[in-house]
Amino acid sequence: MSEPELRPKAEKLDATDELAGMRAQFVLDDAVYLDGNSLGALPRSVPGRVEDVVRRQWGSLRIRSWDESGWWTAPERIGDRIAPLVGAAPGQIVVGDSTSVNVFKAVVGAVRLAAEKEDGSAGESGRDEILVDATTFPTDGYIAASAARLTGCTLRPVTPDEVPGALSERTAAVLLNHVDYRTGRLHDLPSLTAAIHAAGAVAIWDLCHSAGALPVGLDEHGVDLAVGCTYKYLNGGPGSPAYLYVREDLQPRFDSPLPGWNSHADPFGMTPDYTPAPGALRGRVGTPDILSMLALEAALEVWDDVSIEAVRTKSLALTDFFLECVEAYVPEGTVESLTPPAHAQRGSQVALRCPDAGNVMRRLIDRGVIGDFREPDVLRFGFTPLYVGFGDVERAARVLGEMF
């Protein structure tokens, strides 16, 4: 197809898009924003809420807000708001800290679960190996290495495809990404989780690039632990707090390496001895950063009437259409897609390799098509179904074609 055909096709797809109305809930301009997989756009519900948190809750009520404005219970309340988006029943997710810090809690916690030894050292259990996605966003690997060092384990980087063959009775835990941050490849969470469990190990999934873009099914697939950020497809704002999922039946044995006072069974008892709170709360650490956290809570309201299945359907239609438009507009042989063509292996982004990708992205941004560049030669385009339309997709591909 060519422009005279693709533009009407985009219009038609937009006209029948059941999520088209969601765009009005975000602050957007004339640019095509395809970087929601890095920083989600601002939901219109956020500025007023933040102003209320600052001026009234902090400025006027001050410390009373810990009770009266629900500050103290925000981590678990907002966790329950994220839960349906990742297929989790309530009571299993707490929000707080960065993704890196939550990866640390999860990996050390997983080694301890695998070892089932009270002192938490892995040596005597025989499970002293942590497998980590070799293609992961680097922080997961760095933090997993630290967790391995502190728990006496060995860290072994493997690709997700290699995991089934690498599992053994030595495996304590496996840390994988649901969607690869660079290529946009979606990994097979159900079958990898089953393989990890068959080997007697603990499965940890990083959902940063999948939560809010596609169904995750944490409970359904028996995932043990999961972490994720909230500033990509969940639109929580720059550096908004991450979250930790601990499956309900594992919670009594979850033994956090960061047992801050917020995770104590009686935090205001201020006793010198530590007794962990029941439930997901034991994933909490210190005082939650209320401004960022309540901005996230407001941002999550946009999901009230949206099903994640509808989001997934549109996401695949957007990436399919983008690949179709790229094929039509971009000279053959100029770019190469790193994103798998099969729907079952595709997240909500398209990664294209091309020569001089850094400069190409700068020129795209100048032309109002906002994606990002990842070393050494990758153009990343994220498609947020809540606010990206098919007309945007056609325009982005068309402008990309004009770069060459």
Add this chain to the structure above:
Amino acid sequence: MSEPELRPKAEKLDATDELAGMRAQFVLDDAVYLDGNSLGALPRSVPGRVEDVVRRQWGSLRIRSWDESGWWTAPERIGDRIAPLVGAAPGQIVVGDSTSVNVFKAVVGAVRLAAEKEDGSAGESGRDEILVDATTFPTDGYIAASAARLTGCTLRPVTPDEVPGALSERTAAVLLNHVDYRTGRLHDLPSLTAAIHAAGAVAIWDLCHSAGALPVGLDEHGVDLAVGCTYKYLNGGPGSPAYLYVREDLQPRFDSPLPGWNSHADPFGMTPDYTPAPGALRGRVGTPDILSMLALEAALEVWDDVSIEAVRTKSLALTDFFLECVEAYVPEGTVESLTPPAHAQRGSQVALRCPDAGNVMRRLIDRGVIGDFREPDVLRFGFTPLYVGFGDVERAARVLGEMF
């Protein structure tokens, strides 16, 4: 003295208070707010800044703000803003994460510094004991216990007075509070740090209850590592990010247990191998929570023309005057001060024991005197010199006297 004498005395003290004008920089009401040692009042500079961060920096500039709005460098830039308040030269403090998470970085980092062994285990160095303030705010003790467990150390709780006698060639690190959260007692940072160093151990100070209330002198006294929160006397807002100080000469050897991608020498290289950044940056972990962090940055502007020495002078005058008024207004034998009378041992709060303290505090709050209650029998009154006046102090003591 009695009321006819104390009220004019308060007026006279207010009239000559060189910090009296600072109060106008905060949002306050008719209450006497003596809980700034829990949550500082809202600085007037904050709401407009937060609105700009949300609407323009996030809403409009979006990802461009990581560069253009200085988001990426905020942790070290804001650290440098805190530095003069705690007596640190620039380049030694990064802001981010909660106090608990920073305590973890500091204690594990300290054990590794003490051991000077690349694998970070303390066993072979012979330094396998961590001393922790037995009267500490509980989270420090809980986190120190976790750090001890993960590094193969023993945790030994001692009172600060007992530290000199407890130090030995086995001591790896000592974690102390500058000011006790409950009693308001100020500990002798210079001499305790010197004693810790004489024993060859690493000194970590928790500044939560001293930073912004009195001079700390981190560089002057050769403190190794320090942590602190920013929502008390620094008025950063509920759960605003904490900070970590690593003395400059120790930075090349500081080995964080939370080596997230933000602490990498080349974070956007996204290499699988971890190379720590030089300087204080290696105390960073994950993506900083920008909303909370930039609210803090605005809050710190109130310090531009204030010397911490002037703050200390006023703080002691406020607590002296409060104790004087309490003696005058409160029936003898009803309350007992836990706060040392000697200036050298006093922070910026007064803690009074009294029967039925929980109820007394509720009634005080109903009467517009806001302090807080700490189990089992402590009334805590914090005196923030930037916005508490002598008239407030007289009124608080007078209302307290009417409770009995």
